[in-house]
Amino acid sequence: MDTDVLVVGAGPTGLFVAAELTRAGISTTVIDKGNGPSTHSKALAVHARTLDTFATRQFASDVVERGLPVRVLRIFAGGTERAQLSIDDIASPYPYMLSLPQSVTERLLLDQLDAAGGGVEWNTELVDARDEEDGVTAHLDGAEERTVRARWLVGCDGAHSRVRQTADFGWAGEDIDAHFALIDAEIRSDVIDRSTAQIFVLDDGRNCGFVPLPGGGQRIILTLTEAPDAEVDRAFFQDQLTTHVDPDLDVQTDEWASYFSVRQRVVDTYRQGRVCLAGDAAHAHSPVGGQGMNTDLQDAHNLAWKLAAVIDGDADTRLLDTYEAERRPLAEQVVRLTGRGTRFIGRQSWWLRILRITALTLLAHVDFLRTRFLGAISQTGVTHTDSPLVQNPLGQAAGSLRAGYFAPNLSLADDGALHDHLSPTSHVALIPTGAPVPPPLTETELLVKRISESTLHAHDGPSSAVIVVRPDGYVGYSGSLDDDRTLREYLAEHGLAPHR
Known part of the structure; x- marks a missing residue:
């Protein structure tokens, strides 16, 4: 094999996938038919959940420093200001929409890839690819035509994806x-x-x-x-x-x-054999709400750690099935909601004008509606509670540390904060200060960290909980400290990669 993974497309999605894989020690080749990073602003909104995601890789502060936080939306009609919608009521350390041109976001992600030891082959495009039993054979056209053998192919090459076309994925909408x-x-x-x-x-x-x-x-x-x-x-x-x-x-x-x-389009499957799709190659929708790039980056974050675990032999390919199980329903939801929003704001009539003014005013003044709206727009409402990859024996008793929820950056009793210890290859197990380490955890190489009872209580969690946080920051397991059998079954079933 020439490379473990061939990533086609060096926009935000491809750069983030490649940076994650390279950081995990996976040999990764990135190609893009362009002559360099984008110089246009394109996608502008970086939402709270994307910044949460960047925080798990310790570069959210670099992104925030380059952008402009927007905390208020003012609504005008007939020359008069009708309402102000505060957008800082978001469950995140980043309670705002960050205004940041995509060109800057790409540069920051390219810096992450460079720091991990990777790079991009510009002016190189995919001609065709053949998925075989043990890998993918790809024909490339760049400075010279050549053939590359890769164990996996990831298409991050946008709505007109050559990878999607070559591998004959369905693309309906x-x-x-x-x-x-x-x-x-x-x-x-x-x-x-x-x-x-x-x-x-x-x-x-x-x-x-x-x-x-x-x-x-x-x-x-x-x-x-x-x-x-x-x-x-x-x-x-x-x-x-x-x-x-x-x-x-x-x-x-x-x-x-x-x-x-x-x-509006959603691909019929996110993986065929050894070919995966992510970002706009897998879904296309209206730009209303600034969901596009944010959804794309969440795809990248979800896929990369799973693909790294499969390549390293820490998990079998069933783990990759959870990529589609977790991300495709969310893409369908984004397509559905942005489609409704587009029809609502894009059609012209006197009664729709009145309805828009009324709806926007209600959003500004009704707390329940504003909270639901901001959770959807910021993507902080995204959970994986229905995923086959999470297990939640504690049920509602786990509070905001329930399996399938994104884990806040909890202060640890013994060493900094949770997000400081997450990486593409690291699950982190959290147990209360002073509690014995459950035997199933001593039988693995998972990183075990201590959390105070007061911190658990602050997040409505019980004082006797054991929490396993996935590399992408989502809680994979929330169980009782003395339930060794269920914890052992979870660890065995999901083949968690040892900490490196």
Whole structure:
């Protein structure tokens, strides 16, 4: 074999998969047909669960430092501010939406890959690939044509994925009759706030959103009734914004502009043989809510540690079946919810305009609705409680440490905080201070850490719990300290990799 894993696509998904695998000691080759990292802002929103994920690899602070936290969404209609939606009520150390251009996110992920000892072969594309019993044979076209033998192939090459096409994955869905134009621009306006996000429900029934960019400028998104006849550029937005938002607004400079319509797709399976798909190669949906890149990065985080365990021989390929079991239902949910949101904001009529204003106002003022909305948008509401990979003998008694929930960065009694000890190859077992180590844990090489009873109680957990946290930060097991049989069965059934 030339490499353990061939990753096709060096966007955020491919870079994160490759960094995780390389950090785990898996030989990884990354190719991309582009000539270097993206220079366009593209995806802008980095949500709380993505920052939680980065925290498990100890680089969330680097990401936050480069971005702009947005904590308030202001809602306007008829020239009047109707409501302010606070978006800081999120169950995370990062209670905001971080505004950060995708180009910067990619650079930070590329730094992670470089630090792990990996890199990217730019100007190289996949021609075709053949899945065989013991590996994948891939034909590449770059500086020269060549054939690469890999044990596994991971397609992270976007909505037009060559990997998906070559391996003949099913790709079904629908198109939505909705049209959007966006621009990143420096503007001058006394109406537009530079510290909050703003939505304007326009008099003609359309919508216009503004999100501040780090370093100045705004991401401006405008719904359209149909595909535009004219080019979407600075002049187009100048005309639209002075007519419908602020007659004195001046679009001074622009960095990037684009028009897009919406296609919704989910691949029929996330793995065929030795070929896996992740990110936009596996699902495509509306950009409403900024879910795309965040969902993609969660795919990468979920897949990489499982693939590393299989390659290292710590688990069989059944572990990879849980990648689809955990991630595909969430992709279907994102497609469903963003589709509804797109239809809600993308269609124009007087009664829909009134309904939008009412709905946004209710979100701002009704705590229950706001909490549900923010949990979905920030993805902090994502759990894997129905996964075959988690076991929760304690049931509801485990509180926020219930199996399938994302583990908060708990303070440890003996050594720092939980996320400091997670890696692509490390499960961490947590037991109360002073308690004997359960025999099943002494029979493995899992990293065992101590947690105080007060910390357990602060998260509604019992004082006699044993918690096993997976490499991706999700709780895999929540059980009683004296239930050796169930813990031993869990460890044996899931073939947990020893700590290295």
